Amino acid sequence: MAQTEISATTTVREPIRSQAGAPVPTIDWTKYESKTYDELLAAAGTPRAAATELVRHLAGLAPEEVEDLKTTAEVAIQVMGITFTVYSDAGMIDRAWPFDIIPRIIPADEWQRTEAGLAQRVRALNMFIDDLYHEQRIVRDGVFPVELLEESVNFRPQCVGISPPNAVWAHICGSDLVRDGDGTVYVLEDNLRIPSGVSYMLENRNVSKRVLPELFATGRILPVDDYPAQLYDMLASMSPRQDVEPSIVVMTPGVFNSAYFEHAFLAQQMGVELVEGSDLIVGTDDCVYMRTIEGLSRVDVIYRRVDDMFIDPEAFNPDSVLGVRGLLRAWRAGTVALCNAPGAGVADDKVVYAFVPKIIKYYLGEDALIPNVPSYLCMNPKERDYVLANLDKLVVKPANESGGYGMLVGPHASAQKRAEFAELIKANPRNYMAQPTLSLSTTPTLCNGGVEPRHVDLRPFILSSGQDVYVTTGGLTRVALVKGSLVVNSSQGGGSKDTWIISSEDA
Amino acid sequence: MLSRVAENLYWMARYIERAEDTARLLRVTRHLMLDFPGTPSLGWSSLITITGAEDLFDEHYPRRDEASVVSFLCADRNHGGSILAALGAARENLRTTREVMPREIWEEINQLYLTVGNHLSGGIAQRRRDDFLRMVIRGCQTLVGLVEGSLSHGPARRFCEIGRLLERADMTTRILDVRSANLLPRNAEDLTPFENLQWMSVLKSLSAHQMYRQRTRNRVRGPDVVRFILQDANFPRSVYRCLDDLCRNFTALARHQDAVNAAAMSRDALLGASGDELARAPEQLHEFVDGVQIGFQRIDQTIRETWFAGLDAPAPVISG
Numbered sequence: 055m056a057q058t059e060i061s062a063t064t065t066v067r068e069p070i071r072s073q074a075g076a077p078v079p080t081i082d083w084t085k086y087e088s089k090t091y092d093e094l095l096a097a098a099g100t101p102r103a104a105a106t107e108l109v110r111h112l113a114g115l116a117p118e119e120v121e122d123l124k125t126t127a128e129v130a131i132q133v134m135g136i137t138f139t140v141y142s143d144a145g146m147i148d149r150a151w152p153f154d155i156i157p158r159i160i161p162a163d164e165w166q167r168t169e170a171g172l173a174q175r176v177r178a179l180n181m182f183i184d185d186l187y188h189e190q191r192i193v194r195d196g197v198f199p200v201e202l203l204e205e206s207v208n209f210r211p212q213c214v215g216i217s218p219p220n221a222v223w224a225h226i227c228g229s230d231l232v233r234d235g236d237g238t239v240y241v242l243e244d245n246l247r248i249p250s251g252v253s254y255m256l257e258n259r260n261v262s263k264r265v266l267p268e269l270f271a272t273g274r275i276l277p278v279d280d281y282p283a284q285l286y287d288m289l290a291s292m293s294p295r296q297d298v299e300p301s302i303v304v305m306t307p308g309v310f311n312s313a314y315f316e317h318a319f320l321a322q323q324m325g326v327e328l329v330e331g332s333d334l335i336v337g338t339d340d341c342v343y344m345r346t347i348e349g350l351s352r353v354d355v356i357y358r359r360v361d362d363m364f365i366d367p368e369a370f371n372p373d374s375v376l377g378v379r380g381l382l383r384a385w386r387a388g389t390v391a392l393c394n395a396p397g398a399g400v401a402d403d404k405v406v407y408a409f410v411p412k413i414i415k416y417y418l419g420e421d422a423l424i425p426n427v428p429s430y431l432c433m434n435p436k437e438r439d440y441v442l443a444n445l446d447k448l449v450v451k452p453a454n455e456s457g458g459y460g461m462l463v464g465p466h467a468s469a470q471k472r473a474e475f476a477e478l479i480k481a482n483p484r485n486y487m488a489q490p491t492l493s494l495s496t497t498p499t500l501c502n503g504g505v506e507p508r509h510v511d512l513r514p515f516i517l518s519s520g521q522d523v524y525v526t527t528g529g530l531t532r533v534a535l536v537k538g539s540l541v542v543n544s545s546q547g548g549g550s551k552d553t554w555i556i557s558s559e560d561a
Numbered sequence: 562m563l564s565r566v567a568e569n570l571y572w573m574a575r576y577i578e579r580a581e582d583t584a585r586l587l588r589v590t591r592h593l594m595l596d597f598p599g600t601p602s603l604g605w606s607s608l609i610t611i612t613g614a615e616d617l618f619d620e621h622y623p624r625r626d627e628a629s630v631v632s633f634l635c636a637d638r639n640h641g642g643s644i645l646a647a648l649g650a651a652r653e654n655l656r657t658t659r660e661v662m663p664r665e666i667w668e669e670i671n672q673l674y675l676t677v678g679n680h681l682s683g684g685i686a687q688r689r690r691d692d693f694l695r696m697v698i699r700g701c702q703t704l705v706g707l708v709e710g711s712l713s714h715g716p717a718r719r720f721c722e723i724g725r726l727l728e729r730a731d732m733t734t735r736i737l738d739v740r741s742a743n744l745l746p747r748n749a750e751d752l753t754p755f756e757n758l759q760w761m762s763v764l765k766s767l768s769a770h771q772m773y774r775q776r777t778r779n780r781v782r783g784p785d786v787v788r789f790i791l792q793d794a795n796f797p798r799s800v801y802r803c804l805d806d807l808c809r810n811f812t813a814l815a816r817h818q819d820a821v822n823a824a825a826m827s828r829d830a831l832l833g834a835s836g837d838e839l840a841r842a843p844e845q846l847h848e849f850v851d852g853v854q855i856g857f858q859r860i861d862q863t864i865r866e867t868w869f870a871g872l873d874a875p876a877p878v879i880s881g
Contacts, residue, residue: 135671309657322660333563345564347716347868348815 081112081120081505086498088507090235093158093497104161104556111269112156112505123265124500127155130261136254136315152549153258155265158497158510158531162276162557165528168231168239168514171423173523174414176227176516179244179401181417183223186400187213197416198409201433205484206400207453208247210362212369213397216386219292220520224401225393226285226357227516228252231424231529235493240427242511244410246402247394248359252281252515253316254550255530256323262552276527276555282323284517284524285357289324291519292391293354300354302326303344305334307360307376317359329353331360336380340387355391356381362396403453404487405431428490432483441488442479445472448488450479463540465491494540497551499533509534511542512553528553562661562716568869569658570717574708574724576651577670580644581701582732583634584694586611589766591691596758605630611739612642631690636681644697645681648674663711666704673700714813722810723864730803731857736766737790738850741783741843760786767798787846788836800853804828807860816867823863827856 084099094105101109136151228249230242293300306317321328343350364374369382408429430437450462496507514529532542542548606625622629764770793799
C-alpha cells in the first residue's frame with residue numbers, strides 16, 4: 055500500500071480510445087444493466103436522485119456530441135500535461151492520464167457520514183502509531199498481538215521515543231473505499247506512508263469543468279479545489295518555529311519517480327519549493343537548509359514523498375542517494391517537521407488493517423463508523439485453514455505490496471496459480487491475509503462507443519494536524535476499464551473519473 | 562529560489578532561444594539561396610559551421626546537402642541544437658521546475674514540443690517547411706511573451722532573461738563570424754553591388770535589416786553592418802544590447818558583483834572595436850569574435866559558480 059502508486063510498473067494497457075468510423079449510438083439508459091450496485095442508476099433507465107440531471111444530460115447528446123466531449127477531454131489532458139509515468143521494456147514513458155468523462159456521483163448527506171467515519175479512523179490510527187513508538191499500551195493490554203509488532207517490516211526502531219508535534223504521525227492518509235453489491239461502503243485499505251493520487255483528483259475536476267460546464271451551472275456540485283490550501287495550512291501548523299512564516303518544501307525522489315507529476319503539482323499549488331535530496335543539507339546545528347541562489351536557507355517543514363528507507367542514508371539505507379544525510383537527526387532534535395513521519399507505515403499493512411475496528415474501540419471507545427471488509431489473517435491457524443480451503447472464493451493479499459501486485463483473485467485465477475499461493479501462504483503465513491471477493495459497485499463508463507458498467511473504488515484523502523481533521527470532498531475515483539476486471543490501478547488498465555458530491559436540491 | 566531550479570530555468574531559456582534562432586536561420590537561408598545561388602558562405606553547409614556542430618554532422622551524414630542539413634537542424638535528436646532536441650531539452654528543464662512557472666508556460670511548451678514532433682515525424686516537405694519554421698518561431702515568441710506577461714519580476718524571470726540574452730548574443734556572433742567570412746573585401750571602398758547584397762544577408766539572418774535601415778538611413782555598407790551588429794545600443798539582437806541587458810538582470814540578483822563585472826567587461830570591450838578595421842580584415846574580425854566568445858564563456862562560468870554552485874561550494878546562511 056503506502057507507495058500505492060496511482061502510477062507504476064510493468065504491463066500497461068492503452069487507455070480506451072474512440073474507434074474512428076465505428077457507428078456510435080445515442081446513450082440509451084434503458085439498456086444499461088449492472089449486475090451489482092450501480093453508483094448512478096437504481097435500475098435500467100432509472101437514475102438515482104443525485105444523478106438525475108447528469109443522466110438526462112448525457113441521454114440528450116447526439117453520438118457526435120459524445121465523441122466531441124471525449125476528444126475535448128483527451129485534448130485537455132494532453133495540453134495540461136497530465137501524465138503518469140510507466141516503466142516498460144522500452145524505458146520510461148509519460149502517458150496521458152486515462153480519464154472517463156462520466157463522473158461518479160455521491161449524494162452529500164451520504165458523504166457526510168463517510169467523512170465522519172474516515173476522520174474517526176485516522177484519529178485512532180495516529181493514536182495507535184504514537185502508542186507503538188512510546189508505551190505500547192495496546193500491546194500490554196493484549197489488544198494487539200506482540201508477534202505482529204515484532205514481525206512488522208514497517209516498524210522503525212529508529213523512531214522509538216520520538217514525539218512529533220501534536221502526536222501526529224500520519225498527516226496525510228489515503229484510504230480506499232469500495233461499495234459492495236448491497237450498497238454498504240467498506241474501507242479496503244489505509245495508505246499512511248506516501249499516498250498518491252490527490253493531484254489527479256484535482257485535475258479530473260479541471261477536465262470535467264471543460265467537458266460538462268452546463269452541469270456545473272446548477273451550483274450543486276461541491277468544489278474540491280481547497281485541498282492545496284488545506285494541505286498548506288496543515289503543514290504550516292507543524293512548523294517548529296511558530297513565530298515566523300514557515301518555510302515548507304515538498305521533497306521528491308526526482309523526475310523519474312512515477313508520481314513526480316503530483317509532487318510538482320502540489321508544490322506549485324501550494325507555492326512552495328519542490329526539492330530533491332541534493333537540494334537539502336543538515337548543518338552542524340542539526341537544522342535543515344536548502345541551497346538557494348542567495349545561500350543556505352532554513353527549512354521548517356518537509357512534505358516528503360520519499361520512502362522511509364531512503365530519506366536519510368545515515369539512519370536508514372546507507373546506499374540511498376535520494377535522501378539527506380542527518381535528516382532523522384534533525385527531526386529527532388525537533389528542528390524540522392517530517393510529514394508523514396518516518397515509521398507511520400507501521401499502521402499501514404494489510405494485517406494491521408484487520409485490527410482497525412479494535413484499534414478504534416481501544417483508543418476512542420467508539421464503534422467503527424465505516425466497516426472493514428471481513429478479513430482472514432493467515433497467521434491464525436483456524437483462519438489460515440479456512441483461507442486454504444476457500445482460495446477459489448477469496449482475494450489473497452500480501453501484507454506489504456502496493457499497486458495491486460502480488461495479489462491472488464481466487465475466482466479468476468487458475469488452479470495452478472492457486473496452488474502456488476497456497477505454498478506461499480504456508481511458507482510465510484504472517485505475510486498474508488484474505489478477504490471475500492466483494493461484488494464491487496459499478497458506474498456507467500464510455501466503452502466501445504456506448505455506456506457500460508465498470509467497477510470503481512474511491513480514494514479520499516484525510517489531513518490531520520492534531521487539532522483538525524480535513525477530508526477531501528469526495529476523492530479520486532478509480533475505474534477498472536477492462537470489462538469485468540476488479541483491478542483499478544492505473545498501472546494495470548485502470549482509469550479514473552471525476553467524483554461529484556452533490557448537495558440536495560434544497561440545500 | 563533553489564539553485565537547481567535557477568539552473569534549469571537558465572537552460573530552458575537558452576534552449577528556447579536556440580530553437581528560435583535555428584528556425585530563423587533556416588528560414589533566411591532558404592531566401593538567400595534563391596537570391597545568391599552558389600555562394601558558399603550562404604550555403605547549407607555554412608549553417609553547420611554556424612552551429613558549431615561540424616564533427617557531429619559529418620559523423621552522421623555523408624554530404625552537406627539541403628535535405629541532410631535541414632533534417633539535422635530540425636529533427637536530429639543527436640544534435641542538442643536541433644529544433645526538436647532544443648525544445649525537448651527546454652521542456653525537460655521546465656518539467657523539473659514547473660512549480661515555479663505559470664501554468665500556461667508549461668502548457669505552451671508542452672504543446673509546442675508535441676506539435677513539432679508530430680510535424681517532423683511526417684518529414685518536412687519543402688513546400689510546407691516555411692510554415693513549419695514560422696510555427697516554431699511563433700511558438701518560441703509566445704513563450705517569451707508569456708514570460709514577459711505572466712511571470713513576476715523575481716529571480717525566476719531573471720534567470721529566464723539571462724539564459725535568453727546569453728544564447729542570443731552567442732548566436733549573433735556566430736552568424737556574423739560565418740556569414741561574413743568569405744565576403745570581407747580587402748578594401749572596403751571596393752564594394753561591389755553583389756557584396757553589398759551579401760552584407761545585407763548578414764542583417765537578414767538576424768532579422769536586422771529593417772532596423773538597420775531605420776538606424777543608418779544609408780545603403781548597406783560592411784563597416785556599418787559590423788558596427789550595428791556588435792555595438793548598437795538599441796537593437797535587441799546586437800551583442801552590445803544583449804550584454805547591457807545582462808548586466809541589468811544580474812544587478813537585480815543577490816551576490817551579483819562578479820557576474821556584473823564579467824558582463825560589463827565584455828560589453829565595454831565591444832566599444833573598443835573599430836567597425837572599419839574589422840570590416841576590412843576577415844582575420845581580425847574572426848579573432849575579435851573569438852575573444853567575445855571567450856568572454857561569454859567567462860560569464861557562463863561566473864553564473865554557475867555564483868548561483869548554481871554544486872555540493873561543495875561555500876554558501877552563506879541567510880536569515881529567514
